[in-house]
């Protein structure tokens with residue numbers, strides 16, 4: 419049996435994607451059997467702390483290209499907002515749980531369960 423982690427729908431047979439929402443299906447492991455199976459659902463969970471640079475987040479929020487940002491920086495650019503972003507990263511305020519791709523408990527982009535306090539380079543701050 420397979421499960422869609424988005425709609426919680428279970429499927430029999432050889433389906434790879436959910437027929438309702440198109441999300442990739444995972445082998446269904448009931449909580450009772452998780453501990454003695456070699457492939458538990460937890461093994462698919464993303465847990466890394468691999469943040470983008472504060473500058474990258476800033477550029478995404480402001481929609482500034484890399485070259486424009488470099489140009490501004492060369493002119494002695496300073497932004498308190500950039501400092502705030504750095505602080506939010508250090509405090510882990512920015513993480514999967516505040517990312518636009520996060521639909522608890524999954525990352526829409528990676529199509530897998532993610533630890534809410536993890537982060538990856540594709541982080542996009544929720545609007």
Ligand code: SF4
Nearest residue numbers: 514517525537538541
């Ligand atoms: S895209 Fe967002 S939710 Fe997905 S792993 Fe990266 S930071 Fe987490």
Ligand SMILES: [Zn+2]
Nearest residue numbers: 422425436439
């Ligand atoms: Zn689905």
